[in-house]
Amino acid sequence: MKIKSTTGHVIYRPLVYDFNMLEIGGSWLQKYDVTAKEYIPNRALTPYVLRPYLGVEDLDAGVKMVGTYALVNVSWTVDAQHDGIKFVLGTDYSVNDSTHELIIRQNCDSYYAGKIRFEGEYVDSRRGDTQHFSWSHDMSTVAAATSAKMILRINGNRQSCKVNVYALGDISVLTLPAQLYAGNDEVDATYHWQVFDNNIWRDINTGNTPDLWYVQGADDKNLIINRAYIQRVLFRCLSGGQSATCLVRRWYGQYDADIRFVTGKYITDDTLKCVGEANVTNRQGDILDPCKFFDIEILFNDGTGHWTSVSTSETAEVNRSELNADTTLEHKFGLLCREKTALLPITMGGKPVTMGGKFACGQFPNTERIIEE
Amino acid sequence: MKYYIVPAELADKLKIKSFRSGNDKIGYLCNAGDFATYGIESAVAAGAKLVTEQEAIEFYNTL
Numbered sequence: 001m002k003i004k005s006t007t008g009h010v011i012y013r014p015l016v017y018d019f020n021m022l023e024i025g026g027s028w029l030q031k032y033d034v035t036a037k038e039y040i041p042n043r044a045l046t047p048y049v050l051r052p053y054l055g056v057e058d059l060d061a062g063v064k065m066v067g068t069y070a071l072v073n074v075s076w077t078v079d080a081q082h083d084g085i086k087f088v089l090g091t092d093y094s095v096n097d098s099t100h101e102l103i104i105r106q107n108c109d110s111y112y113a114g115k116i117r118f119e120g121e122y123v124d125s126r127r128g129d130t131q132h133f134s135w136s137h138d139m140s141t142v143a144a145a146t147s148a149k150m151i152l153r154i155n156g157n158r159q160s161c162k163v164n165v166y167a168l169g170d171i172s173v174l175t176l177p178a179q180l181y182a183g184n185d186e187v188d189a190t191y192h193w194q195v196f197d198n199n200i201w202r203d204i205n206t207g208n209t210p211d212l213w214y215v216q217g218a219d220d221k222n223l224i225i226n227r228a229y230i231q232r233v234l235f236r237c238l239s240g241g242q243s244a245t246c247l248v249r250r251w252y253g254q255y256d257a258d259i260r261f262v263t264g265k266y267i268t269d270d271t272l273k274c275v276g277e278a279n280v281t282n283r284q285g286d287i288l289d290p291c292k293f294f295d296i297e298i299l300f301n302d303g304t305g306h307w308t309s310v311s312t313s314e315t316a317e318v319n320r321s322e323l324n325a326d327t328t329l330e331h332k333f334g335l336l337c338r339e340k341t342a343l344l345p346i347t348m349g350g351k352p353v354t355m356g357g358k359f360a361c362g363q364f365p366n367t368e369r370i371i372e373e
Numbered sequence: 374m375k376y377y378i379v380p381a382e383l384a385d386k387l388k389i390k391s392f393r394s395g396n397d398k399i400g401y402l403c404n405a406g407d408f409a410t411y412g413i414e415s416a417v418a419a420g421a422k423l424v425t426e427q428e429a430i431e432f433y434n435t436l
Contacts, residue, residue, distance in 0.1 A: 025392055025407055038426065040374040045429050046404040049392040096391075103392055 012126045018055035019133045021118065024101075025049050030141040032110045035150065035180070035187050035240045039107040039141070050102040052118060054133070071120040071133070074100045080114030080139050082106045107141070114139035151181045152242035154235075159244050164251035165227045167339070168282070168293055173215050174230075176223040176246055178237040189240045191221045196234040196245075209345050209352050210359055229361075231342040250342050252293075255282040257337035259298065262315070267323060267331070274318040276300070276311075276333035290314060290337075295365040297336040303329025307371050334373070338365035375405040376429040377421040386419075387411060394433055402432055 026048035031040040054071060057064045076095050080087045087093055092106035100120065108114050117136040124131065154176055155161050165174065180189040194201045195211065204218045205211045213229035223235065225248065232249040257280045264274025276298055280290040290296060291313055298316035299307040302324045310316040316333065323331060343361040345352045353360040381397035384390045387407055395401030400422075408416045417423070424432065 025389065025403070027406075038374075041404045041406065042374065042426065042429075045376060045394070045402060045426070045433055046407070047392055047394075099391075101392065 012124075013059045014127070014129070015124050015131070016057040016059060017122070017131055017133075018053075018057075019135075020053040021135045021137075022051040022053050023049075024051055028116070028137050028139050030108055030139075032107075032141050032143045034143050035182060035189055037188060043104055043107050048104040050104075050116065050118070052100050052120060052133075052135070054120075054122065056122065068100050068120075069098055071100055071122055074120040075118075076102045077117040077119075078102070078104070078114075078139075079116070080104075080106070080108045081112050082109055084109065108139055110141040110143035112141075149183060150187070150240050150242050151183075152178060152237060152239050152244040153181065154178045154237055154244045154246040157244075157246075161244075161246045163246060163248045165230045165248060165342075167250050167252050167342075168287060171228045172226075173224050174227050174248070176225065176235065176237075176248070178221050178223070178239065178244065180239045180242065187240060189221075191219065192238045193218050193223045194236045194238065196236065201236055208350060209347060212343065212345055212359060212361065227342075229343050231344060231366075252339050253282060255280055255287065257290075257294070257296075257335055259333050259335035261333065264318070264323075264331075267320075272320050274300070274323065274331065274333070276316045276318075278314050278335050278337065280337060293340060295336075295338045295340055297369075299334035299336065299371065301332040301334060303331050307334055334371070336369065336371065338367050338369075340364065341366045374426075376424050376426060377403055377405070377408075377416065378424055378429075378432060379403055379416065379422075380420040383416060383419045383421060387416075394436055396436070399432075399435070402429055 025046060026041060026043065030043070033040060052068045052071065054068050055064065055066045078087050078093050082092065087106055093102060093104045095102055102116070115136060116139050118134060120133045122131045122133070151158055155163060163176070178191050180187045194203055197207050204214050213225045213233060215224040215226055217223040230248050230250055235246045235248065237244050257278065259276050259278045262275040262277050264271055278290070278296055278298055280287045280294060287293065296312060296314060297309055298311040300310045300316065300318050301307050302322065303326065304324065310318055340363040343363055346360040346362050347353065378395070378400040379387070380400050384393065384395070384401040387403070389401060389403055389407050393401045393403050405413060
């Protein structure tokens with residue numbers, strides 16, 4: 001005789017899960033300082049770690065378990081790139097086999113929208129249920145300038161400066177150093193120099209006439225220029241979103257020009273000629289070879305009120321035959337001493353003149369020729 | 374970002390030894406963010422040494 005049976009069931013209440021993803025030692029959001037060219041933080045030095053957290057509570061047994069070691073079928077997907085190259089497992093990131101931590105040791109390009117995805121499962125052996133856990137997040141890098149105040153200095157001066165090129169001194173090259181600072185710290189940055197011309201800022205050597213003062217450094221922190229060609233040039237340096245200007249001008253300083261009679265101040269029977277001599281002095285004394293720096297013109301007035309140009313050098317001679325014999329008239333030497341410009345390109349019809357493949361240059365008086373006492 | 378080299382004892386307290394570069398002999402390299410709950414002043418008092426990024430790179434390269 002067969003037995004009769006009835007089936008009983010063991011019913012477990014479902015487990016209670018608490019799943020979280022813990023960010024350790026960083027954030028999914030990274031910064032990139034475009035000025036200092038630094039990642040903040042630099043994940044190559046201090047990695048970004050994501051640690052899955054799983055809490056499992058068995059209500060029937062009254063047991064609470066915390067840990068991720070029981071997770072199975074764990075997979076991490078990291079979609080990110082550095083310098084245009086996709087992250088590689090083992091090189092750019094790794095996964096801890098026991099804790100399932102994701103460790104990212106590489107910085108993410110600022111222009112790339114990265115993504116991290118986690119998949120894992122927990123098997124409830126009592127019920128044969130499999131609980132699936134997934135988590136995903138963006139991973140991006142924000143490019144920004146250094147938060148400290150950016151200051152661009154030329155020649156150590158903030159925003160603007162003036163540099164005098166002493167016309168009577170050294171005419172070799174001059175260096176204009178620029179430096180970008182973040183607060184008080186020097187910043188490694190790129191630099192670009194421009195020049196103000198015809199009421200606009202333009203790049204060097206892109207004007208109608210050549211920038212003969214330019215030596216090198218249009219895209220460098222140090223602009224090197226030739227003093228001999230500088231008359232009055234306004235420069236601008238651009239770096240890290242900042243700009244600073246520098247006016248460089250030819251400068252003569254304080255000086256005084258005068259003319260004196262060498263002979264002939266008093267004309268007698270035996271006076272054969274009048275000789276006048278110009279000299280230019282400054283605080284250091286007589287300027288040697290003044291015609292090198294000044295446009296000098298000596299004029300003579302025989303007493304009739306009419307000035308005649310008699311020399312374009314430092315001395316002038318007027319023969320007795322040209323002197324007035326009238327003793328009531330006073331003869332005079334006059335001096336017209338004008339500063340010379342820097343070497344400037346000679347233009348014809350608005351275009352620079354070249355000679356033998358080189359630009360023709362000249363120095364010209366920088367003021368008008370006005371003859372009046 | 375400021376980087377620090379912390380002694381092993383402090384790294385233990387901060388629970389960063391598993392994911393920060395270094396060893397018990399020369400210390401562990403971490404950043405200011407790792408002191409979020411501990412406090413930078415406390416960390417410095419406990420032996421954390423501020424280093425430049427270049428020094429941090431040199432430290433990392435010696436490992």
